[in-house]
Amino acid sequence: MTPxxxxxxxxxxxxxxxxxxxxxxxxxxxxxxxxxxxTFEFTVVWFDxxxxxxxxxxxxxxxxxxxxxxxxRVADAAGARVHFRxxxxxxxxxxxxxxxxxxxxxxxxxxxxEIIQWLRPYDPETDGAKG
Numbered sequence: 001m002t003p004x005x006x007x008x009x010x011x012x013x014x015x016x017x018x019x020x021x022x023x024x025x026x027x028x029x030x031x032x033x034x035x036x037x038x039t040f041e042f043t044v045v046w047f048d049x050x051x052x053x054x055x056x057x058x059x060x061x062x063x064x065x066x067x068x069x070x071x072x073r074v075a076d077a078a079g080a081r082v083h084f085r086x087x088x089x090x091x092x093x094x095x096x097x098x099x100x101x102x103x104x105x106x107x108x109x110x111x112x113x114e115i116i117q118w119l120r121p122y123d124p125e126t127d128g129a130k131g
Contacts, residue, residue: 010053011070013111014063018043020108021056028087029072029113064110077101077117084115098127 015021022045025031031047031054043058054070074080081091084105092104094114102116 008052010055012055012057013070013107013109014059014061015045015056015107015109015111016059016062017108018045018056018058021045024107025054025056028084028089062109062111064106064112067112069104069112069114071102071114071116074115074117077103077115080115080117097122099123 022033025045025047026033031049034046034048034053036044036046045056047054047056049072078101081103084091089105092106094102094104097116099120099122100116100118102114105113105115107113
């Protein structure tokens with residue numbers, strides 16, 4: 001029987017400096033850090049995103065040279081742009097999606113993070129490519 005997938009539970013990204021990354025995700029993005037499982041004997045930092053988590057895994061080298069990314073939904077993309085610019089974080093504009101305002105930033109290890117505001121629900125019938 002095919003499992004019923006309800007949602008993405010968590011995303012993991014590779015980091016090379018725990019305190020630098022903790023500062024970015026906690027202080028720049030404003031995420032809430034939570035305790036990792038007591039059974040984990042490796043370095044990982046967990047952040048709570050409501051009904052999802054973000055896990056930062058300490059490794060020797062980052063793995064960021066690709067279009068891979070995760071997206072964080074915001075209520076005000078224009079305000080988020082101002083926030084990141086004030087923090088000295090480069091903004092990378094990208095291809096438009098009908099009904100959305102979005103851009104990319106990078107964490108200190110070069111992991112791509114999409115910041116997206118949905119102005120209206122995505123409608124594949126009217127917004128999607130034909131054929």
